[in-house]
Amino acid sequence: MAEIEVNVEGSGPVRVAAGATLLDVAAAAKVEDALVARRGDLLVDLTAPARKGETVAFLSYEDEEARAVFRHTASHILAHALTDLYPGVKLAIGPATADGFYYDLDPSAPLSDEDLPRLEERMRELAAADLALERDEVSKREARKLFAGNPYKLELVDEIPDKKVVVYRQGDFFDLCLGPHLPSTGYVKTLKLTAVAGAYWRGDERNDMLTRVYGTAYRKPEELELHLARIEEAKRRDHRTLGRDLALFSIAEDRGPGLVYWHPGGAFVRDRVEIFWKEEHVKRGYELVATPHIARARLFETSGHFHYFLDHMYTFEVDAIPYVLKPMNCPMHVAIYKSRLHSYRELPIRYAELGTVYRKERSGTLHGLLRVRGFTQDDGHIFCTPEQLVDELCGCVDLARYLLHTFGFTSYDVELSASDPKRPQDYAGTAEEWARAEEALAETLARLELPYARMEGEAIFYGPKIDFQIYDALGRKWQGPTIQFDFNLPHRFGVKYVGADGAEHQCYMIHRAMLGSLERFFGTLLEHHAGVFPPWLAPVQLRLIPVNKDAVPYALELAEKLRAAGLRADVDESDGKLAAKIRTGELAKIPYLGVIGKREREAGTVALRRHGGEDLGPVPLERLIAAFQKAAADKAAAVALESGAAKS
RNA sequence: GCCGGCGUAGCUCAGCGGGCCAGAGCAGCUGAUUUGUAAUCAGCAGGUCGCGGGUUCGAGUCCCGCCGCCGGCUCCA
Secondary structure (H helix, E strand, O other): OOEEEEEEOOOEEEEEEOOOEHHHHHHHOOOOOEEEEEEOOEEEOOOOEOOOOOEEEEEEOOOHHHHHHHHHHHHHHHHHHHHHHOOOOEEOOOOEEOOEEEEEEEOOOOOOHHHHHHHHHHHHHHHHOOOEEEEEEEEHHHHHHHOOOOHHHHHHHHHOOOOEEEEEEEOOEEEEOOOOOOOEHHHOOEEEEEEEEEEEHHHOOOOOEEEEEEEEEEOOHHHHHHHHHHHHHHHHOOHHHHHHHOOOEEOOHHHOOOOOEEOHHHHHHHHHHHHHHHHHHHHOOOEEOOOOOEEEHHHHHHHOHHHHHHHHOOEEEEOOEEEEEOOOOHHHHHHHHOOOOOEHHHOOEEEEEEEEEEOOOOHHHOEOOOEOOEEEEEEEEEEEOHHHHHHHHHHHHHHHHHHHHHOOOOOOEEEEEOOOOOOHHHOOOOHHHHHHHHHHHHHHHHHOOOOOEEEOOOOEOOEOEEEEEEEOOOOOEEEEEEEEEEOHHHHHHOOEEEOOOOOEEEOEEEEEEEEEEHHHHHHHHHHHOOOOOOOOOOOOOEEEEEOOHHHHHHHHHHHHHHHHOOOOEEEOOOOOOHHHHHHHHHHOOOOEEEEEOHHHHHHOEEEEEEOOOOEEEEEEHHHHHHHHHHHHHHOOOOOOOOOOHHHO
């Protein structure tokens, strides 16, 4: 029998019988954990025939691409189970996601969470049956016959440029799919369906609303358990829960959804954020301004937003004149700029304001502090000359980065949102201007050596932008800092400066929010720290816990002394055992607890304990005060005690 | 806005197919206890069962509408 040689990356050439599959090649090369193979740039099924003299690489579960294939096959098993259990469902699409998969379908009857156990059970049966997945190429005509009655698949078939389309089969189930797939359903040992949700066909709200079933699949049950445990842990960090439990803020239906009430604790942290923000802006050459919450609608007609965002604005009349609750601060800042002539010598001019704005967000989009209807933008507008643009953009990016890092954010993604060349009519400004502006943003990021993703077609109508995407506890992405170039406003409002030549020139204008909004930023900050704020932000930095009633007067006296030294300290005066008070302090997520008893009183120390249980030992008062003062001044993540503190 | 789910005390939740089902724990208050690093004990108080209709002799429970929340989609100047 003829043999062929195949070169396997990482283990060299192997010989297999002609007609052998890549699965045979993997076996010959003693690669045991292969899920899929890579041939050139393409991932191919292990069941594909090996080719004489070719080089292939085998990918295991450790490779992200192979995991995606693994989950994609899981989505086929889901689709199979759906068609088995609910005859008449029309399948749409079912890809792998970052940590799972989903399948979109048009159900014959509404599907709910209660259907998931049944579906899961059927999926396990299908996996246990270890059905082979077979790749099959059919003509379009045949495909149309196969998917007759399913408008979604037919639409996809029609869009495939090739004459042939690929169909994968497992048992009596088949699906339109490019693959690749695992060799058989038996590979998918552990799976879980997590949610059923709605999703528009092709992501367009003008299309049918389909039902999406989400799931995840792992190799081993332990991995699934770990995944589910991580989600549970993340839920404990949810800012909505923490916000209520720690009495930081509230939002209630009877006061209006999406409208935030800042309670003393939350307001304290917010105030610290604002103080820091203002100091830093002034340091960097910004001038603080303040503008009203309402304005004549005309202002936003001029800006071009009124028409575009009318449905999202709160409008009313004053003396029969249309007004709006301001949805943004830009026209106000432009108005201040325009109140007199400006020379090129004055530029750049940087205005900043913690400006509260109101936007009528769709009800289904509200989400705790992260998406609200009334919020305070840490807004700023820079008016500059074309020559100053890149320097100013750099200043913004640098400030955003500095603020994020100071608040402890180390993971975020940077995106450059560019225009969609296919829709030039949707944008203000000429193609040439856009190219220059996008170039300026790219140059900025290059100069600061900041890695970023270019997002084509994600720009706003008035200009390209740089966004910092931050993540909540569950890994959902939210826009944080944003730096936007604007072609539109300077033009519409006639924002000019007098140049060296004595003539008027159009200003370049940058919109920028360095935190995004105080609400959203606070929400993510809260989740990031899991409710335990660093000492410079924490409303209470240190709680003194008297071991018994006798120690209370001394603890109160001590707290007074600490407060006089600028520390934020309180005392747990309640009855009960020390352990109970420790527990209360831990649940209140106060960063430091200090136990006071006879021993400490006599030694002039505090038995310090960090949130979470770390024992920092007895710390002399002077050292304690100095350490907290320094931590606050440095905006440090933790209080640093000099070595030896624990021994005193 | 759309799809699905949910809405009982400040919080977490129980309340089977409508009838002594308005309950528990925590938190709160009062009292006892004085405690050395994640829950001392007892008592008291606390709810228009989201809102509005309807069905029924009778609705927290069934039906309809609305509002809100949760998950997702869409949107996000």
